[in-house]
Amino acid sequence: MKKAHVYAIPAIGAALIAVLAQISLPIGPVPFTLQNFAIGLIATVFRPREAVLSAGLYLLLGAIGLPVFAGGGAGFQALVGPTAGYLWFYLVYSGLTSSLTNSKSGVVKIFLANLLGDALVFVGGILSLHFLAGMAFEKALVVGVLPFIIPDLGKLLAISFISRPLLQRLKNQAYFTN
């Protein structure tokens, strides 16, 4: 791949995450944001290097003030507050999931890879709730993980079933043929 391409892909990937994170589906009374859905989709579609760079650039975009985090959040407080662990572990999620999948992976493999990545995001959430908000680990688990398991499983299923047709249609793109 040529030099400039190496930088253009992650930049557009970060912008994609930022845009997708703003879409919210009105499911029930609570808006269902797609922030980690977007991370998972990028992790599934891109290769490891581009996926991790996209996630990292996304965090930087939010840090410097663009309202790109879920719900229009922005600023450095998102990266040092009690929920910062979720955001930082998106780097781990994107790296791990993109390492385990490729453009020919089946639905089951995509689901399992995203499940593993998403579980690590919860680990990050527990860590930041414990160290930055002063919660005991058990309490952090109860309030920071359990309520989100069902919705996140739904997102993982959505990622798995959307990725297949997405990868099929994109296979002629220069990124996948190089």
Add this chain to the structure above:
Amino acid sequence: MDSMILGRYIPGDSIVHRLDPRSKLLAMMLLILIVFWANNPLTNLILFIATGIFIALSGVSLSFFIQGLKSMFFLIAFTTIFQLFFISNGNVLFEFSFVRITDYALQQAGIIFCRFVLIIFFSTLLTLTTMPLSLASAVEALLAPLKRVKVPVHEIGLMLSMSLRFVPTLMDDTTRIMNAQKARGVDFGEGSIVQKVKAMIPILIPLFATSLKRADSLAIAMEARGYQGGKGRSQYRQLKWTLKDTLTILVILVLGCCLFFLKS
């Protein structure tokens, strides 16, 4: 889309607006570090006074800062109340059924609350008084020492600027694609969860396809214009560090020293 390009920037000509973005970014990072040293009422009071002065100097209305607090309100309230109810050290002030509040829990809850508010204020002050593009330059500049450990600093700065440029474009693309699909009969707001997820596919496929094509076109255009990587490049945007910037950092370092010695 202007709101996305500007982030949360509020145009102004205050002393804070005119500081070099590097000194502001550095100052904010130092202040966030200092906040974690503030663990008693006196140190928190000093920090609040200092923060009040900084906000006044920026000339930005307090309502913007309150708005920043609002978006984090649930989290602040939740964590503060959590501290109040679950810390059991210290003397009992109030007890009823399973609820038990001690003086130590009250103090810890207060400190956590102050910490939250201060961090949000510092961060909001930075993003309200600095353009995202300036902050991207500042990030690249502050990452410069990492060049010595082989971190590709120029490339990170480049990708950050490119991302900044792409976000409003892709936002427009998404809107355009959604409207085009609506015109062809796709309904995004109705149906079961499964149907709503299926409705995402006609948005995502064209969005990814056009994005990857755009990245490809951009890369080709860059190379056609002579881009060969970071080495040997000059820079159009120049940041100027002035005496005001040095004084700002010194003030914050002094503040940090005071808090360090006053912390319990």
